[in-house]
Amino acid sequence: MxxxxxxxxxxxxxxxxxxxxxxxxxxxxxxxxxxxxxxxxxxxxxxxxxxxxxxxxxxxxxxADATDLQGAIADRAVELITAELAPVWNPRGTPTQMIQTAIDAHTGWLASHGNLYRYLTMHSLTARPGGQNAITDVKTAIAQRLTWLFDHYLREFGLDARVAEPIAFGLVGLVESSTARWLENPGGMSRAELAGHLARWVWQLLDGTLRAGGVELDPHRPLALPDSLAVPDGSG
Missing domain, CATH: 1.10.10 (Arc Repressor Mutant, subunit A)
Structure with missing residues (x-):
């Protein structure tokens, strides 16, 4: 006892x-x-x-050491970024509103946390278990979310849903790399101007894909949302 x-x-x-x-x-x-x-x-x-x-x-x-601290910082940063990007996880409104809101969230976070973004690109690859890069993790999560969303709408419109993933990852790469470069070299462009350009480019790519399949979508009319906005198991 x-x-x-x-x-x-x-x-x-x-x-x-x-x-x-x-x-x-x-x-x-x-x-x-x-x-x-x-x-x-x-x-x-x-x-x-x-x-x-x-x-x-x-x-x-x-x-345990500096690497342990760097890994904890990277994990915390991923939590913060995920919370800031709520518009990506829960899209609402017209296509134009969905795109603009998501891009505003992304560029706004990066503009406000430029030093943290640079820190993550410098340290998180070696600090996290398995060599997982925090920035890559977030980009992949966003792209997987968009893949699911695009897949839903492409099927609704009777189009080839196989292009959902390439488009999603391509758009995430476009927005992230353009914003990261702007962060280092704004070239006299404001964040609002950059976000406006990115929103237009994203829509042009999506619109071109839809038109190639014979679908003309009004970007200013609200889209019917999927029955569930939860990402299915295994997709992110």
Missing amino acids: ATSSASRRTDGRTARWAGHRERRRREFVDAALRAIAERGPEVSIEQVAEAAGVGRTRLYKYF
Whole structure:
């Protein structure tokens, strides 16, 4: 019986420590995000510790090494990006509104978190398990979501749904690469101007695909939404 009581006490301490450790890790990651925003993508561990109000050695009580911290930052960033891109996961309105809203969300996030985006492109490939790149993960999730949506509408219009995936991944690549380049070299173009150009290009590609199949869609008329906006199992 004594052994059982001791075991319960040990289990309780272990659970409390695990909860405390997870809370502190999250606090340190949030401090790292602040440091990245203020100091840039090449922020040092010392600067992260300074933002957290602790010494460098204190950080390493909660992270195995710099790579562990970088991986936690990447994971947290993916959570933030996913939340910001809600219009992509839940499209509403006319084709024009759907496209513009999604592009505004993407370009807006990138413009507001340029240093974090640069940090992720520099570090997340080696920091995350299996060498998964945080930016690539997000782009793939968006493209898979669009693939499902395009597949639905192409089938509704009686068109070849096999093109859904290539179009989806192509459009995501267009928007992401164009915005990333604009971030480094705006060339006097405002974010609103860039978003307007991207929305027009995206619609032209979609419209061209539909017209090739004999379908003319009014971009200013609301589309009937699928019965379920949940992505089917296995598609993202």
